Amino acid sequence: MEDKRAAVTALPALFADLVRCETRLYNALNDRLREQHGLTTAQYEILRYLHDHPEARVADLATEFAAGVGAISKGIDRMENLGWVERRPNPTDRRSSLLALSHNGSDLFDAAQKTFTTRLTELLADLPALTTVARTLAHLRTTLEDRRIGLPAG
Template identity: 50%
Template sequence: MTDLPQVFMDLVRYETRLYNVLGERLRAEHSLTMGQFEFLRIIDSRDACRVNDLAEEAAITVGATSKAVDRLEAAGWVVRRPNPSNRRSSLLELTPDGAKLLTAATPTFEDGLRSWLAEPLTAGSLKQLASTVALLRRTLEDASAGMPAG
């Protein structure tokens, strides 16, 4: 029988260490944290991104997300624009400096993923892992489980 607590611990520790090693490289090479990089990627990938969209994607509170966006805005990487569909919210977009930073940092991020995620696995194992992790994520998301309160 599979030791589920050990699978859980291995999964959490792997994710934490991968996040840390990728973040160390991003900080050293681009003066960018992993969280900042994630937000820039999400904002760039959406036509109309709101703070709430970031919070949902990252599974963190809206308050924490808003503070992080404030820091991205202060750094000159993101701007808030009025939302024509809802005056109570803003749409986020990358500034030219934010887009330039994301373009420069993406190869560093992808190189780290190749080193620490793809290279230890066979192509088939990586494909199976991707499919399995996506299924597990969807299962929690479909049940609205694990979302932060507040």
């Protein structure tokens, strides 16, 4: 019982550590991606998702990133205007579009992926027990997603 009470007491510090680590990693990656490729970490993540999931819809991105459909759609609009993403008619649902990387978007992703991976390796490769941390965070993410926790309301 004492161990459980101590664990519960430690939860706010765990939350703070998770959030602060995510923010610092995100900012460090964002700085490098902006400097070398002129895109943000959020844009890189969308390019990565579209690279890995051809013909995704805005709704698919919203689910993946736990973000509102409107916010994702506006981000896609900006990326389309930059020539990185293309919208194509969805043959099974006229209300939605299928998204794809343009040729420029694909080239940008390939270059940015190298930068992203190099910077992430610089920041995390020497972390003790990296495999255990990765496995634990993957389990936490899966649990939250399976329970549909933290999705935007609209």
